[in-house]
Amino acid sequence: MKILHKIQQLRFAIWMLFMVSAALSCDRCLHKSKVASDARANINGACGYGTSATSLTTRGGLVTASASAKIYREGVGCGACYQIRCTDPGVCSKSGVKVLVTDFTKNTQTDFVLSARSFSRLAVPSKAAQFLKMGTVDVDYKRIPCEYGGQNMTVKVDKSSKYPDYLAVQFLYQGGQTDITAVEVDQVGSSGWQYMTRNQGAIWGMQNPPRGYLSFRLLVTGGYDGSWVWPRRNLLPSIWTPGSVYESGIQITEIAQEGCSPCETGNWTDTYVN
Known part of the structure; x- marks a missing residue:
């Protein structure tokens, strides 16, 4: 687990150097x-x-x-x-x-x-x-930016989950214009955050997840910084079931920056027919 944490720290440092440039x-x-x-x-x-x-x-x-x-x-x-x-x-x-x-x-x-x-x-x-x-x-x-009309981001327990031995989740209605590059899960009241692995596309999973009420935090890369985002509430109950959906109570709104030329900062030139 310590090795995985150091790898994640190195990846984040490399990403930060790119964003500064x-x-x-x-x-x-x-x-x-x-x-x-x-x-x-x-x-x-x-x-x-x-x-x-x-x-x-x-x-x-x-x-x-x-x-x-x-x-x-x-x-x-x-x-x-x-x-x-x-x-x-x-x-x-x-x-x-x-x-x-x-x-x-x-x-x-x-x-x-x-x-x-x-x-x-x-x-x-x-x-x-x-x-x-x-x-x-x-x-x-x-x-x-993705916009969902006031809908907060939600967490869905993926159908591949098998309680209590394997937990997989998706984060739906992610707003803003950012990427989720890491996910951690922890039992509420503990300080032992554990990394999840990107299994398929938007699905994050882990074997032998923590027991009890669970909370998540996400490493979001966007703008000139990366930041950890997590809701101040219990997201999953102590007994969770595949297919269940839980609202996070928060929404990601950051806008990612790209290094490019040309840079389009306004509306596209209206050279098209109606």
């Missing part, structure tokens, strides 16, 4: 790529959200998306929100679509894969049918 960066890096349409795209993806993705996208006004390796980042990118716009002014809408990363794509020609219905929303309604036939289009995209 990006001190003149912005939070709206504009990227150019391609987006593909795939009728088989679905919400039951590599992030492990399963049917929870429906409630996430509904409350956040989002659509689900499969993301490339550089965005998925072995699961770190799960739950991140992006705004995507295609670049043909004769076909594309100004707003494009806002997506939630729920899956990983092995397609090396694109950064995102959308369902046919979501893909067609990149175009103005009158051109949606012909747009859908294109299959792959050039786009601009940027990461945006």
